[in-house]
Amino acid sequence: MKDYGLLQVYTGSGKGKTTAALGVALRAAGRGAKTVMLSFLKDDPDYGEAMAAQYLPHFLLRQVGRDAFVNFHNPDPIDLKMVRKGWEEAKKILIEDTADLLILDELNIVLATGMLPLEEVIDFLKKYKGKTEIITTGRGAPEELIDIADLVTDMQEIKHYFHKGVSSRDGIDH
Template sequence: MKNFGMLHVYTGTGKGKTSAALGLALRAIGHGARVIMICFMKGDATYGEARAFHFLPNFTLKQMGRDSFVNFRNPDPIDVKMAQDAWEEGKRVLLNHETDVLILDEINLAMAKNLIDTKKVVSFLHNYRKNTEVVCTGREAPAELIDEADLVTDMQEVKHYFTLKNITIRDGIDH
């Protein structure tokens, strides 16, 4: 695709980082681009994007995390391995030029919590993204990634119905 190769970072405490990445994916697909989304921590097959991707042409979703929360204070070795495997898959996709847009969903948090090495990720993305648009999502984006990025959006929570109205996760909106 023409002029692809930018690095996007969607981070912050607010809702909408993955949703923004999916919006970009939808727009890219509309222009004939191929999109691969690798989910670092969202292995639950009931997520809306996991159910919907089958309906989108040129969109591949690879869920590579467990379907439960990661204990970041004391991560289970399987969570570390899964995050590292997800990153290896992302590298493989970039090296083989398999897609026009690569979304690395929740990679920011995987780096921030030391499940994968930030310096190695940033160096690889600097050297190998070439003609692939790369989108990194998740809270706590490391400063090195932000410095490397061409676009950074910091989504900040102003108010949220979870806390205001004690509303739980709603399928189709939050999950």
């Protein structure tokens, strides 16, 4: 039925990486595809996507991080444990083929900062990509991930209203 199984990477300094992945999820829902989104560095039920998830058919969003600042230079052991648990959940979804689309939100930065072993993730994705469409988001996608991807979009900031003092807005920025 579905011609899924590619690896897409959305990275760069610009806004819109998670939003682009959610756009694909919206299209997938329109075609009856099952989507699972694992948000690695988020645990806030007030994020717009977390509140909207209930309205999108066949869409499951799980926040597998915590609602706290992550020190990427010296991550708290709880953050490392949560990232590992989220990655194990992602692997299970791919091994058991229980989703048509798997969004790994903020996985790029998790890999770039060494919160998960890059080689382990790359080896696993090489082995299991092919049935489930996989999208990774986040700044700093490592070259090794880019190399195995089928599509890479690098979103670059040209201008941002935050620099004018505009705060994060509900429904627009989160």
